[in-house]
Amino acid sequence: MEHQRKKREIIIGFVLFMGLVNFFADMTHEGARSIYGSYLGLLGMNAAKIGFITGFGEFVGYALRFWSGRYTDRSKKYWLIALVGFSINMAAIPALVLVNKNGWLLASFFIVAERMGRALRLPANNTMLSFAGMEVGEGKAFAIEEFLDSVGAFIGPVYLYLIMLFKPVVSVNDYRLLFGALALPAIITLIVLGKAYKKFPQPEKFASKPQFKSLNQPNKALLVYAFGISMFALGFIDFPIITMHIAQLGLVSTADLPLLYAYSMLIGAFSTLIFGYLYDWLGLKTLVIPALLSAGFSYFVFGNRSLGLIMLGITLWGIGMGAQESLMESVIGTIVPSENRAFGFGIFDMIFGISWFLGSWISGILYDHSITLMIVFSIGTQLLAIPCYLFVAWKNKI
Incomplete structure (x- = not known):
């Protein structure tokens, strides 16, 4: 009994440590994402181009997880892959200081590169967390980590906002200052990650529950679930298009735009915590609640x-x-x-990413021609996900 209590404390400590790593990582890249829309607009890109680049970045960021997940499962080098991925992920944002006023192609490269780093690290990151979740609850483990992750995503835009209070942003050079300031949380991310590796070198040993399901077995419910998440992603318009739209309406100043993204991340943080705990209680049916709530955004x-x-x-x-x-x-x-869980994360992330890329691109094109059609497309595709979730919940009884 005492051994189990100590093991549980160690596992919770690991979850909190990885949550702290992702806190600073999200502070970095989500801080940057909060200003992408207005930044890319200043570089001369229209809604369709912004939708394509940000959507392509998401596509790369999700699709590459298929291969990184497969390699992670085969090599079992969870920490090495996480370190390389985090390093690329964190280096790409400060590198945007190199972009000049005509450098939208270079800026696009760094934006996509940041997503590539994230793609490399996440299957390893999530697999290590899932080992912890097998002992403390899948919903709880990911809820705690995602909560800290989302709080970091809230702090990042606020951090930039505070800088903009003292230095108004009116040119590309002003944006260079903001991207340079994000080097601080990027460096802290890598320091904390190194400490986590030293403290928890073998997280795969956390798992002790037997496995009884195989990814290789034909499973109709998995296919339906994949279709459901693809429909959700297809209709879920990326935030840079939202910030670009609000900037064009003139309802919020450029300096205040990061606060809107920060606010959405704060809402997401508590949403993650609440629905993560609900998942351990209600199972897959929990997916229906946020899907219904968010469909009309x-x-x-x-x-x-x-x-x-x-x-x-x-x-x-x-x-x-x-x-x-x-x-x-x-x-x-x-x-x-567990033996092919990183690959599983990669497959579903790839499906999600392809759908989000296509959806963002389509939404950007529709925005330039008919905002009404874009709204109908967004709501309709998201609602298609709900019967899929219900079917999978019924089929799997989870």
Whole structure:
């Protein structure tokens, strides 16, 4: 009994440590993402181009997880892969200081490179967390980590906002200062990651529960779930398009735009925590709740000029994003065996990424031609995910 208590404390300590790593990592890259829309617009890109680049970045960031997940499962080098991925992920953001006013191609390269680093590290990161989740609850483990992750995503934009209070942003050179300032949390990320490796060198030993499901077995429910998350991602408009839209309406100053993203991340943080704990209680049916809540966010954000209603839409966006990311990881941690779990994370992330890329690109094109059609497309595709979630919950009884 005493041994189990100590083991549980060690595992919770590991989850908190990795949460701290991801706190600073998200402070870095989500801080940058909060200003991508206005930054890329200043470089001369329209909505379609911004939607393509940010969507392509998400596609790369999710699709490459298929291969990084497979390699992680085969090599079992969880920490090495995580370190290399985090290093690329953290280096790409400060590198944006090298971009000049005509450098939208170079900026696009660094934005995509940042997503590539994230793609490399996440299957290893999530697999190590899933080992912990097998002992303390899949929903709880990912909820705690994603909560700290999302709080970091909230702090990052606020950090940039405070800088902009003293240095107004009116040119590309001003943005260089902001990207340079993000080097601080990037460095802290790598320091904390190194300490986590020294303290918990073999997280795979956390798992003791027997595995009884195989990813290689034909499973209709898995295919339906994959279709469901692809529909959600297809309709979930990326935030840079939201910030670009609000900037064009002139409802919020450029300096205040990061606060909108920070707010959505804060909502996502609590959404992650709440729905993660609900997952351990209700199972896969939990997915339906945030999907219903967030489906109509595009109507409130793009369908009117009221800042209050736009904020409601951003609130719904934060609920959907926060819940979906943690719950997808929890579901995969539950239904995929440990020996090929990183590959499982990679497959589903690839599906999600392809769909988000196509959805962001389509949404950007529709925005330039008909905002109404974009709203209908967004709501309709997200609602298609709900019957899929219900089917999988019924089929798997989880």
